[in-house]
Amino acid sequence: MQKxxxxxxxxxxxxxxxxxxxxxxxxxxxxxxxxxxxxxxxxERFGKSTSFKTxxxxxxxxxxxxxxxxxxxxxxxxxxxxxxxxxxxxxxxMCHENGVDxxxxxxxxxxxxxxxxxxxxxxxxxxxxxxxxxxxxxxxTGKEGELVANPYTTWNEVNTDLPAVKIEVLGPPPTSGTRDxxxxxxxxxxxxAFPWIKATKAEDxxxxxxxxxTIREDGAYVEAGENDNLIIQKLQKNPxxxxxxxxxxxxxxxxLVKGSMVDGxxxxxxxxxxxxxxxxxxxxxxxxxxxxxEIPGMQEFLAEFTSEKAMGEEGYLTDKGLIxxxxxxxxxxxxxxLELNNLAL
Amino acid sequence: xxxxxxxxxxxxxxYFKERLFKTMGMLSIVTAILFLLLLLTDxxxxxxxxxxxxxxxxxxxxxxxxxxxxxxxxxxxxxxADFRKPxxxxxxxxxxxxxxxxxxxxxxxxxxxxxxxxLRDMVIENPQLIGTQQTIQFMADDDVDAVIKGTIDRxxxxxxxxxxxxxxxxxxxxxxSGQITTGFNWHFFAAGDSREPEMxxxxxxxxxxxxxxxxxxxxxxxxAVAAAIYLEEFAPKNRFIDFIEIxxxxxxxxxxxxxxxxxxxxxxxxxxxxxxxxxxxxIVLSLMTLPTxxxxxxxxxxxxxxSLREAALGLGASKMQSVFHHxxxxxxxGILTGTIIGMAQALGETAPLLMIGxxxxxxxxxxxxxxxxxxxxxxxxxxxxxxxxxxxxxxxAAIMVLLFFLIAMNAIAIYLxxxxxxxx
Numbered sequence: 001m002q003k004x005x006x007x008x009x010x011x012x013x014x015x016x017x018x019x020x021x022x023x024x025x026x027x028x029x030x031x032x033x034x035x036x037x038x039x040x041x042x043x044e045r046f047g048k049s050t051s052f053k054t055x056x057x058x059x060x061x062x063x064x065x066x067x068x069x070x071x072x073x074x075x076x077x078x079x080x081x082x083x084x085x086x087x088x089x090x091x092x093x094m095c096h097e098n099g100v101d102x103x104x105x106x107x108x109x110x111x112x113x114x115x116x117x118x119x120x121x122x123x124x125x126x127x128x129x130x131x132x133x134x135x136x137x138x139x140x141t142g143k144e145g146e147l148v149a150n151p152y153t154t155w156n157e158v159n160t161d162l163p164a165v166k167i168e169v170l171g172p173p174p175t176s177g178t179r180d181x182x183x184x185x186x187x188x189x190x191x192x193a194f195p196w197i198k199a200t201k202a203e204d205x206x207x208x209x210x211x212x213x214t215i216r217e218d219g220a221y222v223e224a225g226e227n228d229n230l231i232i233q234k235l236q237k238n239p240x241x242x243x244x245x246x247x248x249x250x251x252x253x254x255x256l257v258k259g260s261m262v263d264g265x266x267x268x269x270x271x272x273x274x275x276x277x278x279x280x281x282x283x284x285x286x287x288x289x290x291x292x293x294e295i296p297g298m299q300e301f302l303a304e305f306t307s308e309k310a311m312g313e314e315g316y317l318t319d320k321g322l323i324x325x326x327x328x329x330x331x332x333x334x335x336x337x338l339e340l341n342n343l344a345l
Numbered sequence: 346x347x348x349x350x351x352x353x354x355x356x357x358x359x360y361f362k363e364r365l366f367k368t369m370g371m372l373s374i375v376t377a378i379l380f381l382l383l384l385l386t387d388x389x390x391x392x393x394x395x396x397x398x399x400x401x402x403x404x405x406x407x408x409x410x411x412x413x414x415x416x417x418x419x420x421x422x423x424x425x426a427d428f429r430k431p432x433x434x435x436x437x438x439x440x441x442x443x444x445x446x447x448x449x450x451x452x453x454x455x456x457x458x459x460x461x462x463x464l465r466d467m468v469i470e471n472p473q474l475i476g477t478q479q480t481i482q483f484m485a486d487d488d489v490d491a492v493i494k495g496t497i498d499r500x501x502x503x504x505x506x507x508x509x510x511x512x513x514x515x516x517x518x519x520x521x522s523g524q525i526t527t528g529f530n531w532h533f534f535a536a537g538d539s540r541e542p543e544m545x546x547x548x549x550x551x552x553x554x555x556x557x558x559x560x561x562x563x564x565x566x567x568x569a570v571a572a573a574i575y576l577e578e579f580a581p582k583n584r585f586i587d588f589i590e591i592x593x594x595x596x597x598x599x600x601x602x603x604x605x606x607x608x609x610x611x612x613x614x615x616x617x618x619x620x621x622x623x624x625x626x627x628i629v630l631s632l633m634t635l636p637t638x639x640x641x642x643x644x645x646x647x648x649x650x651x652s653l654r655e656a657a658l659g660l661g662a663s664k665m666q667s668v669f670h671h672x673x674x675x676x677x678x679g680i681l682t683g684t685i686i687g688m689a690q691a692l693g694e695t696a697p698l699l700m701i702g703x704x705x706x707x708x709x710x711x712x713x714x715x716x717x718x719x720x721x722x723x724x725x726x727x728x729x730x731x732x733x734x735x736x737x738x739x740x741x742a743a744i745m746v747l748l749f750f751l752i753a754m755n756a757i758a759i760y761l762x763x764x765x766x767x768x769x
Contacts, residue, residue: 024619026709026717028620028717030702033730036706037540037731037732039706040540040706041540043706043708044539044540044541044706044708045458047708047709048459048462048708049424049462050424051421051424053709054707054708054709056621056705056706056707056717057705057706058620058621058702058704058705058706059704059705059706059727060702060704076613076617076619076620119505227729227730228730228732229729229730229731229732229737246732248732249732251732252507252732252733252734253734254505254507255497255498255501255505255506255507314450316458319454320540320732321732
């Protein structure tokens with residue numbers, strides 16, 4: 001017993017002595033769970049095809065990633081953060097305050113957000129206005145400036161062209177970046193279709209946001225968790241329900257679910273790339289310039305990520321559902337990244 | 346009516362109540378077992394395909410001109426050679442009718458992205474292969490794998506099917522010529538995480554869990570046992586000790602996520618320990634298992650009959666000697682059982698590890714307690730969240746591995762108890 005105790009104490013001490021975390025020989029990436037599937041693919045190929053270690057990628061969410069990234073410089077802070085939206089001015093200020101001066105922005109491509117249902121169910125031809133009316137907490141009445149609690153229970157009440165099916169939408173919870181993007185791109189897009197609401201934006205921005213960004217809580221919108229696979233499983237069990245998730249999940253499950261048309265465009269690779277499909281968002285990552293020379297492999301990792309075979313039109317990231325940039329934008333992003341040009345908002 | 350009559354009259358009712366209770370008890374046990382069976386069959390049926398790997402047999406020509414290396418090249422040169430070329434050439438040889446660019450891309454995706462690394466590693470191991478022709482079983486792509494396993498239904502109309510007619514045709518040709526084989530998926534137990542389902546393995550997570558548990562055990566076992574011995578055998582009975590006792594019991598009921606927040610604030614932010622490392626994970630989990638082990642150890646020590654202590658003391662042993670020579674050995678089976686159950690809990694814990702950065706994509710197998718790593722339950726979580734269909738089976742397979750370890754640990758606990766338990 002005595003021996004056992006001394007042994008385990010010894011083990012504990014050895015373990016503790018190893019903790020001196022000076023120098024790090026792998027790249028540390030944090031940030032958005034939407035960019036995670038793309039970032040990890042590049043990291044894995046980078047690790048397998050070079051003599052550098054495979055970068056470590058944490059999925060912390062865009063906001064959480066920014067906080068970690070902007071905490072300062074040094075090996076105990078991450079080198080790169082992924083983001084499913086552009087960095088906010090406040091976040092960049094926070095970075096600068098903590099001594100993170102050089103930040104390089106890399107736009108990697110686009111991601112579409114789809115509204116889908118079971119493959120054998122009705123075809124939906126939605127507009128952003130329909131989505132807003134069906135899902136907002138309060139909707140405008142015919143009279144200007146008047147809002148009522150959302151009275152719609154079936155899709156054909158929203159728009160007579162839509163099927164007479166109960167409104168039931170499974171989507172991500174408020175903590176998700178997909179939800180933020182859906183609200184901003186689809187709901188706000190439909191909300192702006194009402195001229196008087198659009199006018200309030202200039203007068204009272206917070207009121208405008210409340211009207212456009214608040215999703216109804218009476219059970220028509222079901223928060224189905226962050227797991228998109230779960231939403232797809234639920235759609236198969238419930239053919240009347242619609243689900244909201246990222247394009248890559250539609251791409252992978254095209255035999256189980258189908259995407260609804262939004263504003264006349266079907267969620268397809270080409271329509272999202274051309275911008276015709278309205279609910280798509282840019283994906284970024286941000287690089288800490290001070291770390292490029294400190295951490296081994298940074299320059300090479302950036303070169304791999306921005307290479308034609310990764311981010312290009314037929315790159316391996318497109319196989320994972322990333323919508324690539326057009327040629328001009330791609331060339332600009334590539335030079336900006338490799339020359340480490342500072343981000344300017 | 347005398348007393349006997351009253352008893353007789355109520356007899357029927359009393360028997361009925363007993364029967365009712367028995368049936369309800371049986372029913373609840375049956376329901377519990379049914380749910381367990383349901384869970385296990387669901388996991389098992391989803392998991393079994395993950396243990397089978399589909400391979401595509403191709404004859405590759407490793408000629409020196411194509412690869413730009415020869416048998417004398419060093420490892421660095423071999424590393425940078427393009428091993429996609431011979432594989433692609435072999436595929437084109439098998440299907441010479443494919444000429445269009447887009448079709449070629451489809452054709453090349455019959456083998457896994459890992460095939461080139463598979464070939465490269467073989468050549469690094471034996472550079473003499475350069476310049477020869479080799480017939481090698483390459484890992485198949487996850488889509489091919491899904492078709493062979495029947496996860497993708499071949500009979501669906503083309504528009505609803507992920508694998509289009511061209512590709513399906515090639516797969517069927519290869520199948521007919523016996524070039525598609527299946528076998529046990531050793532790779533799953535030998536590789537780290539990957540974003541390609543066919544290449545993903547569980548070894549990184551198993552080792553991560555192992556390192557984390559080692560740290561937990563090394564920290565929590567001695568501390569908890571020492572605390573239990575002191576509290577049971579040496580501590581004076583006063584209010585302060587009562588207060589400590591209450592707090593230990595309270596600590597056992599604290600939600601585990603709180604320990605994660607503590608770990609983030611204290612170990613990572615204040616002591617700047619590395620994120621995502623088993624050492625921090627282990628420390629956090631040991632905070633969580635400490636109270637479990639203390640409580641189990643105390644009751645084990647308490648169960649040792651006082652006559653044993655008194656006999657030792659009566660024969661002239663010191664207090665210390667009586668405890669360490671007589672009480673502790675007698676209490677050890679109980680203490681070990683408590684420890685193993687505490688460890689099993691720690692093995693399945695996810696929430697506190699979320700906070701300290703162990704939810705991460707880690708391909709390299711961790712070599713020490715400070716290397717970034719992940720643990721089994723988090724691997725399950727990460728795979729469950731991946732868009733590729735092939736990860737569905739991997740998720741269930743990882744759950745099976747996790748359950749296996751849990752059952753093994755609990756079995757050891759039961760065995761120890763049965764073997765060393767003494768009846769006083």
